Amino acid sequence: xxxxxxxxxxxxxxxxxxxxxxxGALHPVSHELLGAARRLAADRGCRVWAVALGSDLSDAAASxxxxxxxxxxxxxDGRLQAFNDELECNVLERLVRKYRPEIFLGAATNRGRALxxxxxxxxxxxxxADCTGLAxxxxxxxxxxxxxxxxxxxxxxxxxxxxxxxxxxxxxxxxQALPGDRTRSGMVVRESVAPEDALHIKQxxxxxxxxxNTVNLSDARIIVAGxxxxxxxxxxxxxxxxxQRIGGxxxxxxxAVDSGWIAYPHQVGQTGQTVQADVYIACGIxxxxxxxxxxxxxxxxxxIDIDDTTPMMQLADIAVKGDLFAVIPEVMKALDRAGxxxxxxxxxxxxxxxxxx
Amino acid sequence: xxxxxxxxxxPATSDASIDPVxxxxxxxxxxAMLNPFDLYAVEEAVRLREQAGGEVIALSMGxxxxxxALVEALSMGADRAVLLSDRAFGGSDTWATSYALARAxxxxxxxxxxxxxxxxxxxDTAQVGAGIAAKLDLLQAANVGKTEALDADGITVRRMHERxxxxxxxxxxxxxxxxxxxxAPRVPTLRAARAARRAEIPVxxxxxxxxxPGRIGLxxxxxxxxxxxxxxxxxxxxxxxxxxxxxxxGELVRELLARKLL
Numbered sequence: 260x261x262x263x264x265x266x267x268x269x270x271x272x273x274x275x276x277x278x279x280x281x282x283g284a285l286h287p288v289s290h291e292l293l294g295a296a297r298r299l300a301a302d303r304g305c306r307v308w309a310v311a312l313g314s315d316l317s318d319a320a321a322s323x324x325x326x327x328x329x330x331x332x333x334x335x336d337g338r339l340q341a342f343n344d345e346l347e348c349n350v351l352e353r354l355v356r357k358y359r360p361e362i363f364l365g366a367a368t369n370r371g372r373a374l375x376x377x378x379x380x381x382x383x384x385x386x387x388a389d390c391t392g393l394a395x396x397x398x399x400x401x402x403x404x405x406x407x408x409x410x411x412x413x414x415x416x417x418x419x420x421x422x423x424x425x426x427x428x429x430x431x432x433x434x435q436a437l438p439g440d441r442t443r444s445g446m447v448v449r450e451s452v453a454p455e456d457a458l459h460i461k462q463x464x465x466x467x468x469x470x471x472n473t474v475n476l477s478d479a480r481i482i483v484a485g486x487x488x489x490x491x492x493x494x495x496x497x498x499x500x501x502x503q504r505i506g507g508x509x510x511x512x513x514x515a516v517d518s519g520w521i522a523y524p525h526q527v528g529q530t531g532q533t534v535q536a537d538v539y540i541a542c543g544i545x546x547x548x549x550x551x552x553x554x555x556x557x558x559x560x561x562x563i564d565i566d567d568t569t570p571m572m573q574l575a576d577i578a579v580k581g582d583l584f585a586v587i588p589e590v591m592k593a594l595d596r597a598g599x600x601x602x603x604x605x606x607x608x609x610x611x612x613x614x615x616x
Numbered sequence: 617x618x619x620x621x622x623x624x625x626x627p628a629t630s631d632a633s634i635d636p637v638x639x640x641x642x643x644x645x646x647x648a649m650l651n652p653f654d655l656y657a658v659e660e661a662v663r664l665r666e667q668a669g670g671e672v673i674a675l676s677m678g679x680x681x682x683x684x685a686l687v688e689a690l691s692m693g694a695d696r697a698v699l700l701s702d703r704a705f706g707g708s709d710t711w712a713t714s715y716a717l718a719r720a721x722x723x724x725x726x727x728x729x730x731x732x733x734x735x736x737x738x739x740d741t742a743q744v745g746a747g748i749a750a751k752l753d754l755l756q757a758a759n760v761g762k763t764e765a766l767d768a769d770g771i772t773v774r775r776m777h778e779r780x781x782x783x784x785x786x787x788x789x790x791x792x793x794x795x796x797x798x799x800a801p802r803v804p805t806l807r808a809a810r811a812a813r814r815a816e817i818p819v820x821x822x823x824x825x826x827x828x829p830g831r832i833g834l835x836x837x838x839x840x841x842x843x844x845x846x847x848x849x850x851x852x853x854x855x856x857x858x859x860x861x862x863x864x865x866g867e868l869v870r871e872l873l874a875r876k877l878l
Contacts (some may be wrong), residue, residue: 282779341782344746344756369777373758376743380714382751385838388741407847409627409738415844422838450757461755462785468778479779481877482720488690505878523761523797524776529737530652530796531628531759538877549630555640556847574639576851579868580858589865590716597869599878 266359268400271423274300274421275360277351277375278311278323282468285311285319288366288478290436293327295393296364299359300329300401302395305361307589308332310354312347313476314340327437331445334357336452341463348377349456359563360424362402362435364393367428368477379426385419386426392416393435399429401425410529410552430476430535434527456504474524476508482536482557484510484527485520487552488543488564488583498542501587504594504601510554512544541584546571561589565601575595617768620721621661621694621731622748623654625678625685626738639850653689656794659801660763661731662693668766671695673724677705679717683817688813691804698724701823706829707834714747718831719825719858721752724791727783732758739784742793747807750793757784805873 274296279286296307308329311319313335320331334350341526354361355378365371367389379386392405396418402425404417419425421570465528465547476482483493483502495515510527511520527534541558544550546562546569554560555574561574565582579586628647634640651760658766661672676682677700686697701718708716721727730749733848735742742758749841761781762774770787776795786792804812832834855871857864 272707290766302814319713344758348750369759372742373746376741376746376862377750377756379743380711380747383711385711385840386743387839388743405844408740408844410629410740413844414847416842417839418842419838420840440686459753459755461757461787461790463782464785467780467782475778487802523795526796533740538872542800551634552629552682555850557873560850561872564686565869568857570634573636574634574850575854575869577855577857577868579864580856581861583865585861585869586865589861590868593862593865594878596866597873599869599873 266356266384266423267421270422271361273305273355273360274303274362275364275424276307276309276317276328277363277365277371278309278380278384279317279371280311280313281482283313283315285364285546285613286431287364287436288368288429288431289323289433290326291431292364292366293323294436295429295434296362297327298396299393303361303400306330308360309447310351312332312350315463320442320447321389322439324443325441330446330448332448332450333443334450334452338452340467342374343460343463344377345460346452346457347374348381350452351378352381353452353487355457361422361472362413363424363426365426365428365432366491367503372430375426375428377533382424384424384426385417385422385423386428386430387417390427393427402427407556410533412552424514432480440543441501455600474508476525476527476532476534479508479534480539481505481507481538481588482510482527482534483507483540484512484541484544485515485542485556486512486544487514487518489515489520494522494543494584497584497587501591505599506601507538507540510539512547512550541571542587545569546574575608617624617668617729618724618727619655619661619665619667619670619672619729619731620652620724620727621672621674621689621735622717622744623658623674623676623685623689624651624736625649625682625704626651626736629737632772637782637852638846640847648681648684650688651736652654653737653794653796654685655736655801656796656798657733658692658694659796659799662731663799664763664766673698675717675720676700677708677713679831682817686701686817687812687815690815691809692802693808695865697815697817699817699819700825701819704829704833707837708832708836709741709839710741710747711839712832714744715751716825716827717744718751719827720750720820721748723825727829728788728790730754732770732791732793734793735797745791745793753791755786755790755793757786758793759795761795762798763798813828
């Protein structure tokens, strides 16, 4: 059993951001993490480093520096194309021991939420998941990490005492990215995969990318979600066209998923996904507690239902009473009349846009 | 095949209501339940044993009352159960918890596969599974939605992610965390439930698992909660729209545009 915790306050410096690579491209959350890192580095008077692992990192360094990194550590290797928890963990463990960052930030994506706990465990470091606030304690200089717990019922502020690095993950769209500045310059350090990093790793046999509308609930700015009152798959077809019309992702209650009207990756709630969209439009979802704790952190909640006594209609910021099957087509017509233009739904569009700057 | 399924007792989410002023959920009572994701972990463990033979051991850490969660696992088909319970374990964060569970798994010996739920619904961290895998040097796959193949050397699983899934092959010993759509958990028969309630569940202490006293409990936990606070209150004002479909639709779109949400 490998246990350390040898890294402490005295021998640590700088803020690291683990860049998130999806399908070979830089995910926008990497820039958001750099935005957060810059603010922390200003308070600590230290530098920001971005670390990127992947097979083709030719464009990553410039983009990371433009968005706030003072330096970039690149590990380019064909074996890092698909996400291999053990391999990435071994590489990062070696790099952290070598450079000793004080703070380590990563994305709370599926990849980050599998990889970073493994790394923190190896390093005997404290890790706080899904932070919504990061700040430096002016007295101790420690990282204060605020996160929701109990499904958003409590906000807990956590620190890691003398343990270093202080590690935290943040979901996409929580932190603000800085505008890209191509005049910024930074150092680029190249590291490689060591033979021992690849000794005991899994085999990735195949990677399947869904062709149809991807279910990116965690990244979505707008979510249109349906419940039992959508009555069947036809109801969800209506919601899907509504979601596409406003550039939203499609969500569902457990009742709708368990009825087989829509696939599980769309489920929002305690046994599905926890979402933090700007706008959540709940269509015919009564609002059982298990659903509410998965979406109560959304900024604006709109509910549409014929029954205006449900918990969801009470919780909503905007509650629309009416027959869903009549109201939703009318909403789409009203959007046309109001000249609201059709928005692209996929995150690919976001990524491309980000990459151009 | 020897499978360990790690489960957690969490506060029940029933009996909650919405505070009309803060629009936040108010929890009442102190009922406990088995973490919902763990039902799928137990079911998958039992199914794999039914396929390959061997034994399923349910493992939990918590107060004496966490035996109820283990009884539920036994009633679903786990062969035996072990509870880690000691004041010295109290206040453990995810690091110290995964250390204790890893020590227990090591003590059980010869374990091929560890199965955990995706995350516990109280903390929502999803850190303990990967923490156990790291400490025991197990290959890991998180968010498993399907078992593709199983043999004496390893398991092939479908690992879900935001853009689709990967098919990955893990040689034993390995650890997976499972999602809800991996299976439909069985409802225990009355007979199984009765037998489970009568089962002896040993309680293990730090010395039983060879735990380093400096690696367990609150003091060994790298994360410390400084303070907790209620989340910011939602606006108590609900804008209510009712009327004919075309009218309410127009009003909703105007409202969304006025709030700059579209």
